[in-house]
Each structure stands twice: as structure tokens, then as C-alpha cells.
Amino acid sequence: MIEFKDVTKTYTTKDGDLTAVSDVNLNIDDGEIYGIVGYSGAGKSTLTRMLNGLENPTSGEIDINGDQITALSGSELRKKRQKIGMIFQHFNLLWSRTVIQNIMFPLEVAGVSRSDRKKKAQHLVDLVGLTGREHSYPSELSGGQKQRVGIARALANDPEILISDEATSALDPQTTDEVLDLLLEINKKMNLSIVLITHEMHAIRKICDHVAVMDAGKVVEQGTVFNVFRNPKQEITKRFVSEEVDPALTDTNSIVEDLIKSYPDGTIVQLVFHGDQAKLPIVSEMIHQFPKLEVSIIEGSIHQTQEGSIGSLYLQINGDKESLDGALALLKKMRVETEVIHHD
Numbered sequence: 351m352i353e354f355k356d357v358t359k360t361y362t363t364k365d366g367d368l369t370a371v372s373d374v375n376l377n378i379d380d381g382e383i384y385g386i387v388g389y390s391g392a393g394k395s396t397l398t399r400m401l402n403g404l405e406n407p408t409s410g411e412i413d414i415n416g417d418q419i420t421a422l423s424g425s426e427l428r429k430k431r432q433k434i435g436m437i438f439q440h441f442n443l444l445w446s447r448t449v450i451q452n453i454m455f456p457l458e459v460a461g462v463s464r465s466d467r468k469k470k471a472q473h474l475v476d477l478v479g480l481t482g483r484e485h486s487y488p489s490e491l492s493g494g495q496k497q498r499v500g501i502a503r504a505l506a507n508d509p510e511i512l513i514s515d516e517a518t519s520a521l522d523p524q525t526t527d528e529v530l531d532l533l534l535e536i537n538k539k540m541n542l543s544i545v546l547i548t549h550e551m552h553a554i555r556k557i558c559d560h561v562a563v564m565d566a567g568k569v570v571e572q573g574t575v576f577n578v579f580r581n582p583k584q585e586i587t588k589r590f591v592s593e594e595v596d597p598a599l600t601d602t603n604s605i606v607e608d609l610i611k612s613y614p615d616g617t618i619v620q621l622v623f624h625g626d627q628a629k630l631p632i633v634s635e636m637i638h639q640f641p642k643l644e645v646s647i648i649e650g651s652i653h654q655t656q657e658g659s660i661g662s663l664y665l666q667i668n669g670d671k672e673s674l675d676g677a678l679a680l681l682k683k684m685r686v687e688t689e690v691i692h693h694d
């Protein structure tokens with residue numbers, strides 16, 4: 351369990367005091383993937399540096415599995431830091447060492463014997479899917495493969511937590527997904543807690559259980575990924591969610607305005623469904639029960655989260671008032687969140 355208790359970090363600069371992290375409280379359970387998302391300057395890196403003991407909070411406390419990081423002495427802190435795996439945007443590999451030598455490096459530092467180092471590193475090479483590339487140099491690897499080496503190296507000392515600091519930000523979308531899938535697999539196989547620091551809501555949606563949204567040093571919203579995607583409360587969260595749901599449309603109002611312009615006739619309704627509802631034959635049931643209605647699907651998307659799918663669907667419905675009211679009542683009965691966004 352990782353706990354941030356009232357954590358604040360203020361830097362003294364020539365222009366005065368700057369509070370990079372302000373009064374942050376977070377609880378990260380064992381074995382979960384916890385996402386921390388925010389735009390540049392939100393305070394994510396500062397939070398990360400405090401979590402791995404590189405910097406001390408100005409006030410407050412950070413505990414990892416019962417150890418208060420700030421209270422550890424030099425040698426205790428070095429030991430604890432060996433149990434915090436880190437992966438980075440730019441991989442931070444040793445370029446003059448091969449894949450297997452990079453992975454053995456933290457074991458060397460920890461004083462593990464040569465034969466144990468080799469055995470462990472080979473196991474990790476296999477785990478991250480790099481079998482056969484043990485003797486390649488980082489310059490001979492693709493970005494995704496380099497990050498796999500980074501992940502294997504971070505796992506070498508059997509960490510208590512793994513911190514991913516923008517680890518997929520330099521990768522293309524497909525490679526990003528492959529690396530995220532690997533992190534999820536490792537999390538499940540080893541029950542390893544992962545803290546995923548990112549500005550990409552896609553990464554959060556794909557593998558995280560919980561998310562905290564940071565803005566100007568503060569955690570402005572937190573909750574399960576499922577709930578935050580379903581019902582984002584803060585403006586900044588809405589922006590992150592809509593960027594992920596459809597990068598081309600950054601706010602729901604503009605989606606609605608565009609739809610009303612393109613489909614001036616009839617009634618436009620937005621359905622939001624989640625979990626198993628996404629599998630229900632909602633539209634066919636509506637047409638079946640109200641055959642006089644003309645129903646067109648004009649926009650829609652479904653996204654997977656770790657807790658289930660979340661989707662939204664915009665329908666244009668033409669027909670008599672009685673059938674329309676009946677259809678809306680049916681949606682209510684099926685417990686689909688429905689909003690009439692336009693009547694002609």
C-alpha cells in the first residue's frame with residue numbers, strides 16, 4: 351500500500367516560492383495499477399521524485415508498505431529504492447551494454463552473484479518477450495524493444511512497486527498498446543503495484559484501475575477509471591476523457607452542435623451505457639417494440655476499461671410522440687442513461 355498524506359512540495363526560486371505539489375492525498379492498494387494523469391507542469395514528476403525518495407516533501411508524509419520514505423536513513427533509503435522499479439520515457443539504458451547486461455546491472459549493484467544474475471536476467475528477458483535478443487545493443491532495438499529492456503531491468507530486484515514515468519509517450523500507438531499490455535500482464539502475474547504517470551488518457555483507460563487527475567499541483571479528481579470515464583466532474587477531466595474518446599472532438603457541446611446541424615429533423619438522443627449493457631440489443635428492441643419509429647445511429651463509440659466497457663451512442667429518432675415516449679420509457683426500463691439533446 352502506498353499512501354500520500356497531505357503532501358506538499360514548495361520550491362524556492364529566484365522569483366519566489368513555487369508550490370509544485372499541493373496537499374495531495376492518495377491511497378494506492380497492493381496489486382493495483384494507479385494512473386496519475388495531468389498536463390505538462392501539473393506536478394507529476396515532482397510527485398514521482400518524492401515517491402522514489404529523490405526529493406523530500408516540504409510537508410506531509412509518503413509511506414510505502416508501512417515505511418515512511420522521508421524517515422529512512424541513507425542506507426535504508428538506498429535499500430528501499432532498490433525495491434522501487436522505474437521505467438522512463440527515454441528508456442535510460444546503458445548504450446555500451448547488451449540487453450542482458452543492462453538487465454543484470456541492478457543485480458550487480460545489489461551484490462547478487464554472477465550465476466544468479468545471469469539466471470534472473472534470462473528469466474526476465476523471456477518474460478518481456480525478448481528471447482533471442484539477449485546480446486543485442488540498445489541501438490539495434492526498436493523503441494518498444496528498448497522499453498521491454500527497461501521493464502525487465504526495473505523488475506530485476508523484485509520491486510514492491512513499479513513506477514512508469516511517461517514510459518509510452520515516445521512510442522507509436524501500436525507499440526504503446528503492446529507495452530501497456532505487457533505492463534498489465536506483469537501486474538496480473540506478479541500482483542505488482544504499478545503507478546502510471548502519464549499525460550495520455552488512453553494509457554489510463556486501457557490498463558489502470560484507479561486514476562487521479564492532477565492540475566496545478568493538486569489532485570482535482572480521483573476514482574475508479576470506470577467511474578471517472580462515465581461521469582467526469584471537473585472541466586479538465588472532461589477534456590482528458592473526450593480527447594481519448596474522440597481526439598477530434600474535444601468537448602461534448604461541439605459534438606452536439608455538429609449533430610444538430612447535420613440532423614435537424616426528429617429527436618436526437620444520447621445513450622450512455624456501461625458494463626454488460628453494451629452487449630444488450632438496445633436498438634433492435636426499440637425498433638421491434640415501436641415499429642413506427644425510424645431510428646438511425648448517427649454517432650457512437652465503445653471503449654474498454656479494466657472494469658468493463660463504456661459507450662455512448664447518438665440516435666436520431668423520427669416518429670409519432672406516443673411511440674417516442676414509449677421508446678424513451680423502454681430505455682429507462684433497460685437502465686440506459688438517456689438524454690434527449692434535441693427535439694425538432
Ligand SMILES: Nc1ncnc2c1ncn2[C@@H]1O[C@H](COP(=O)(O)OP(=O)(O)OP(=O)(O)O)[C@@H](O)[C@H]1O
Pocket residue numbers: 361362363368369370388389390391392393394395396397
Ligand atoms: N527543481 C525545481 N525547482 C523549481 N521549480 C520546479 C522544480 N521542479 C519542478 N518545478 C516546477 O513545479 C511545477 C511542476 O513541475 P513537474 O515537472 O512536477 O510537472 P509535470 O506534471 O511532471 O510536467 P512535465 O510532464 O512537463 O514534466 C512546474 O511549474 C515546474 O516548473
